[in-house]
Amino acid sequence: MKKEPYTFPLEEFVSKEDFNKIKKFSHDKETPFLIVDLQKIERSYDELVEHMRFAKIHYALKANPMDEVVLVLKNKGSNFDAATVYELDQLLRLGVEPERISYGNTIKKEKDIAYAYEKGVRLFVTDSESDLKKLARKAPGSRVFFRILTESEGADWPLSRKFGAHPDLIYQLILKTQKLGLEPYGLSFHVGSQQRDIGQWDNAISKCKYLYVAAAEKGIHLKMINLGGGFPAKYQAQAHDLETYAKEIRRFLLEDFGEKLPEIIIEPGRSMVADAGIIVSEVIMISKKARFNQYKWVYLDIGKFGGLIETLDECIKYPIFCDKKGCAEEVILAGPTCDSMDILYEHRKYSFPHTMKEGNRVYIFTTGAYTQSCSCVGFNGFPPLRSYLI
Numbered sequence: 001m002k003k004e005p006y007t008f009p010l011e012e013f014v015s016k017e018d019f020n021k022i023k024k025f026s027h028d029k030e031t032p033f034l035i036v037d038l039q040k041i042e043r044s045y046d047e048l049v050e051h052m053r054f055a056k057i058h059y060a061l062k063a064n065p066m067d068e069v070v071l072v073l074k075n076k077g078s079n080f081d082a083a084t085v086y087e088l089d090q091l092l093r094l095g096v097e098p099e100r101i102s103y104g105n106t107i108k109k110e111k112d113i114a115y116a117y118e119k120g121v122r123l124f125v126t127d128s129e130s131d132l133k134k135l136a137r138k139a140p141g142s143r144v145f146f147r148i149l150t151e152s153e154g155a156d157w158p159l160s161r162k163f164g165a166h167p168d169l170i171y172q173l174i175l176k177t178q179k180l181g182l183e184p185y186g187l188s189f190h191v192g193s194q195q196r197d198i199g200q201w202d203n204a205i206s207k208c209k210y211l212y213v214a215a216a217e218k219g220i221h222l223k224m225i226n227l228g229g230g231f232p233a234k235y236q237a238q239a240h241d242l243e244t245y246a247k248e249i250r251r252f253l254l255e256d257f258g259e260k261l262p263e264i265i266i267e268p269g270r271s272m273v274a275d276a277g278i279i280v281s282e283v284i285m286i287s288k289k290a291r292f293n294q295y296k297w298v299y300l301d302i303g304k305f306g307g308l309i310e311t312l313d314e315c316i317k318y319p320i321f322c323d324k325k326g327c328a329e330e331v332i333l334a335g336p337t338c339d340s341m342d343i344l345y346e347h348r349k350y351s352f353p354h355t356m357k358e359g360n361r362v363y364i365f366t367t368g369a370y371t372q373s374c375s376c377v378g379f380n381g382f383p384p385l386r387s388y389l390i
């Protein structure tokens with residue numbers, strides 16, 4: 001077998017200069033940790049505004065709920081989508097006005113609805129009769145938007161099945177809303193996170209159009225469409241750039257709604273913060289399971305429980321770089337905990353230089369979203385993922 005040299009497209013993820021800064025910044029720090037570049041988040045926000053002038057941004061803060069991230073986006077003028085009273089409290093503590101907050105979880109305790117209402121939130125999602133009645137009781141007069149079920153096909157991290165309801169059921173809910181003392185305000189969907197098939201927005205927007213027309217025939221004029229998240233970050237599997245998403249989605253909207261677009265909301269999470277994060281990790285051990293096995297196992301000091309939960313089923317394929325030279329060698333990558341599900345990539349083989357040794361560092365790119373907030377509090381005693389801002 002011919003041996004190829006190890007290569008990695010480093011500059012697709014970080015400039016040489018920034019990478020040197022990161023190495024310098026991190027060389028005396030104990031791994032693993034996440035480095036978050038706030039300026040990159042600001043740039044993501046600006047880029048989104050530039051390409052999607054027709055949309056209002058509600059940042060879905062579960063992707064990266066660090067106070068500093070919220071504050072940067074707050075100061076940029078972003079709105080926010082909260083899923084729980086805990087996220088709501090955080091936003092209020094950081095001075096975000098309730099008018100800038102939507103309650104975007106279809107699954108809510110009645111007392112949590114009452115709490116949000118008392119704090120001034122007046123925009124709620126729903127997808128069931130049970131929840132709609134809770135809203136009627138505890139958030140009278142509020143604006144309600146209805147989440148449509150989508151299939152999430154084409155998404156690397158699907159959000160299907162659990163959220164949303166079939167358009168027929170949504171239609172029935174819309175008809176009931178006014179009688180319950182709420183305002184039927186709009187529709188929403190989420191096409192699945194890291195959705196690489198832009199056509200999925202077309203399907204979902206068509207369903208919205210159908211419901212808009214059906215509701216209007218009953219004299220109910222919806223005003224808003226929430227296009228959810230699903231916008232891309234830069235992982236190993238290629239996705240179109242944001243500009244292409246924006247252009248196509250705008251075209252789908254114009255085709256269905258003409259020049260007089262309804263109010264449009266988007267709820268980006270991943271695309272806002274993922275590219276701004278780099279995890280620095282260390283190789284704990286390199287070993288083989290049998291003398292003649294083809295693949296070595298490389299164990300890192302971070303795994304599924306330390307913040308890389310999205311490697312479940314190898315859904316999200318993070319770009320991982322080892323700063324050594326050598327021949328490319330395919331390995332199996334695993335995490336450090338005593339749970340055998342803590343394997344990162346076994347089917348998809350990652351290549352590293354054959355010179356890679358225990359104690360070497362690896363840099364895991366595009367890790368600003370769904371990492372720190374998903375790391376365990378103490379599985380096997382490992383602390384939650386530390387993070388630094390630069």
Ligand SMILES: *Cc1c(COP(=O)(O)O)cnc(C)c1O
Pocket residue numbers: 060062063081104105190192193194228229230231267268269270271
């Ligand atoms: C998680 C979530 C988002 C963010 O999705 P991304 O794909 O990360 O952009 C948006 N809206 C809702 C309701 C969510 O639950």
